[in-house]
Amino acid sequence: MLALRLPLRLAARAGPSNARLATPVVASSLSASRSYRTKADGSTTPRKKEAAGTTVPKNKAGLISKTAAKEAAAKKAYKLLSPEEQAAISEQAKEAKAKEQIKLLKAKALSPPKNRQLTNWAIYVRENAKDRAQGSPVTTVIKQLAEEFKNLSTREKEHLNHQVNEANAKSLREYEEWLHGHTPAEILAANNARLQLRNKLADTGNKYMPIKDDRLVKRARGSWIIFHSERFSSGDFRGIKAGDAAKDIAVEFNALSASERKKYEDLAAKDLERYAREYREIYGVEKPDWSKKTKSAPST
């Protein structure tokens, strides 16, 4: 039953695009007087409903709305198609729905201006590499520029510093103006949309990195993060690769006694309270209650 109902919903939701696909098939093979069956003697009788679920909704005045009538017609037409044709429509409806979702997410994701903070070297390369690049390999040009960069005069260095300061200040100013033109809640929603886009468009090379905004509420730190942070800042792991240190810290963490562990769990609980409070203050709504998911399923 579900297999039949799903395409029906999709076909109905997909609206105009499906109507376009379904209509020619139906129009060519079926007469407009589908609701009547011709008897042997030539008279017609009202035909029974094609299938359950095709009743046309009526508006308050008891009249069939244009949209409802269209939808009902589309549903009826859909059922008269072969399974292959139905599958094609369903597939098209799915693709259309996915495309529409991507479009909505992209709109939500916002388009912040790039805040490029360049260095003296970056500016120097930008200013000089183009003229030299003709014909010579880039690596050679970069080597030449690096040599020249080392030997710049004080005056040239000062000029370069000035250029860097101006360019970076301008970039930052434009970015901040754009950022503060949006509320933290909008930036949060944009980052959520970006997360979904990263997942959906992973194979297309689209990055959609999160927008950095100091106003956003920092996520609550779990007991592990707090323990890890404390151990790392102790200095015991100076010079040790983060990966190797993390392994060692994990061993320490798992070896903690119940009372030792509780200390970090309490700190984590406090941070969760901080997260909830800031969420309310900054975004103007309560933090979603994810503890609900740990409750047992309702009895059937």
Next chain:
DNA sequence: TTGATCCTTCTCCCTCTATT
């Protein structure tokens, strides 16, 4: 110089699926 990666555990939060 920047950004990504490494590597761990835990939590958040989204998507998908199942159920009512």
Next chain:
DNA sequence: AATAGAGGGAGAAGGATCAA
């Protein structure tokens, strides 16, 4: 349609290292 659980990806911390 609404709701809830399962599953899974991301991000939270740290600094060294590598590629571009």
